[in-house]
Amino acid sequence: MSTDKKIRKPAVAGQFYPSSPEELREEVEGYLANETASLPHVDLMIVPHAGYVFSAPVAAKAYARISPNTKTVILIGPSHHKRFNGVHITNADYYRTPLGDVEVNQKIVKKLRSNPLCTAMLDIEEPEHCLEVHLPFLQTLLGDKFSIVPILTGKVNPNFVSEMLLPLLNDTTLVIASSDLSHYQPQSQARMIDDATVSTIVSGNVEGFMESCGDTAMRIAMEIAVKKGLTASPLDVRTSYETAPQYGDSNRVVGYASIAFVKPDATNNDNDNDSDNSDDDFTSEEKKYMLELARKTIEATLNGKDMPASTQPDMPKLSQNYGCFVTLNTSGHLRGCIGNIEPIRPLYKSVIENAISAAFHDPRFPEVKADELDAITIEVSVLTKPQPLKHTSPEDLLSKLTPFEHGVILKFSSSRQSTFLPQVWEQLPNKVLFLERLSMKAGVGKDDWKHAEVWIYRAVCFSE
Numbered sequence: 001m002s003t004d005k006k007i008r009k010p011a012v013a014g015q016f017y018p019s020s021p022e023e024l025r026e027e028v029e030g031y032l033a034n035e036t037a038s039l040p041h042v043d044l045m046i047v048p049h050a051g052y053v054f055s056a057p058v059a060a061k062a063y064a065r066i067s068p069n070t071k072t073v074i075l076i077g078p079s080h081h082k083r084f085n086g087v088h089i090t091n092a093d094y095y096r097t098p099l100g101d102v103e104v105n106q107k108i109v110k111k112l113r114s115n116p117l118c119t120a121m122l123d124i125e126e127p128e129h130c131l132e133v134h135l136p137f138l139q140t141l142l143g144d145k146f147s148i149v150p151i152l153t154g155k156v157n158p159n160f161v162s163e164m165l166l167p168l169l170n171d172t173t174l175v176i177a178s179s180d181l182s183h184y185q186p187q188s189q190a191r192m193i194d195d196a197t198v199s200t201i202v203s204g205n206v207e208g209f210m211e212s213c214g215d216t217a218m219r220i221a222m223e224i225a226v227k228k229g230l231t232a233s234p235l236d237v238r239t240s241y242e243t244a245p246q247y248g249d250s251n252r253v254v255g256y257a258s259i260a261f262v263k264p265d266a267t268n269n270d271n272d273n274d275s276d277n278s279d280d281d282f283t284s285e286e287k288k289y290m291l292e293l294a295r296k297t298i299e300a301t302l303n304g305k306d307m308p309a310s311t312q313p314d315m316p317k318l319s320q321n322y323g324c325f326v327t328l329n330t331s332g333h334l335r336g337c338i339g340n341i342e343p344i345r346p347l348y349k350s351v352i353e354n355a356i357s358a359a360f361h362d363p364r365f366p367e368v369k370a371d372e373l374d375a376i377t378i379e380v381s382v383l384t385k386p387q388p389l390k391h392t393s394p395e396d397l398l399s400k401l402t403p404f405e406h407g408v409i410l411k412f413s414s415s416r417q418s419t420f421l422p423q424v425w426e427q428l429p430n431k432v433l434f435l436e437r438l439s440m441k442a443g444v445g446k447d448d449w450k451h452a453e454v455w456i457y458r459a460v461c462f463s464e
Helices: 021-033 054-064 108-113 132-142 156-170 186-202 215-228 284-302 347-360 370-375 394-400 422-426 431-441
Strands: 045-049 070-076 087-089 096-097 101-104 147-155 171-177 181-184 231-239 253-262 323-330 333-340 377-383 407-411 419-421 453-457 460-464
Touching: 021 054, 021 132, 045 054, 045 215, 045 422, 070 132, 070 156, 070 215, 070 231, 087 460, 096 132, 101 132, 101 253, 108 147, 108 419, 132 370, 147 215, 156 186, 156 370, 171 215, 181 186, 186 253, 186 333, 186 347, 186 419, 215 231, 284 347, 284 370, 284 377, 284 431, 284 460, 323 347, 323 460, 333 347, 333 377, 347 377, 370 377, 377 419, 377 422, 407 431, 419 422, 419 431, 422 460
Parallel strands: 045 171, 070 147, 070 171, 101 147
Antiparallel strands: 045 253, 087 147, 096 101, 181 253, 231 253, 323 333, 323 377, 377 460, 407 419, 407 453
16 A cells, blocks of 8 residues: 555554454454344444444344445444534545455545535544444455445435435445444433334334434435335344443443344344234243243343353244333232333343343342242233324323223333333223323323323233
């Protein structure tokens, strides 16, 4: 490489990932080792960008879907250090990592610079990590056979950016929208917020709620998906405390998601189930397995052990994506309850992760101790996909709600949301009281349900 080439040097090597080439390659290969591409190769995805110990287990789910024929990678991420209007197009000729130098696609960069949306800011890329952290994974998977187009977003209309990028995309182009989700929330609140963000992405509502550092990048990806007729398929959604509890605090977590955009008939999320799911949708063997899995998970965690790799059951339905809650009760009283509303991961994995969260990370209760586990009864609730409940007035809403059948999600303009499982009707059979308590759970006024967006789902519930 000639000395007059401008090289953007790594900013977070030795911090977010190893600075040693050997250690870095070994670590990246380790994250990828257990990933299999259950989806066809994809060319548009959302991937997190934090330190590898926290976000790489989630990010690897997306990287595993990259086509080996990829020649150009357009990286879109937020500027964490400077505010500006438009999008910044790199000034660099190469991006360097411990694994070597990655060439910037100057042909595309030149085209982009002719667009009035694009600018070139001084010193904006040097401290920025959101694009850099993807490169070691790309280098490990693609070698030196690809080039990149690094883009940082400021205040800009996502649709305008998507229109600018669309003519540049072809069968060998990959677009990565780089973003983490909620920042520094308690574990249970983060899960609710992140589920709401993922719900927005899955719905395709580009104007919908998001809480993330890279919401503009994600909305650009959504706009591209709309134009290409693609559907969002969540691959993994977790928090920093779920990926690396040894380094974190359950009261201050960051959320991560890997989401692939695929042709509608290519998704592996076959559980866009009819909302009339009944208790017969799962066999007694499947229910028994999930309950035993939840208990074994809690026991293993108490003993400082990980669940064995053989945990994945030979039951195809439990490998489909479902929303799921795990509830712990002692003598008829709630002892913990955590779950995910959206179908963001395979059901058996949701049971494992939600069992751990319900036992050890529900902020309303102390951690479960070994000497009380025998007295705890475990309940699993598998949810149908949430659907909006259209209504014209509070009275119309009350007439459409079905107690003991509908789980309810309230979404507020303040970006807050809350949910009650269908079982909660047993304690709150009055519809108005049910909705008032649900509003208060979201931290808003008890009458604010009258102005909320309402979603409903059903649940298949079973217990020990």
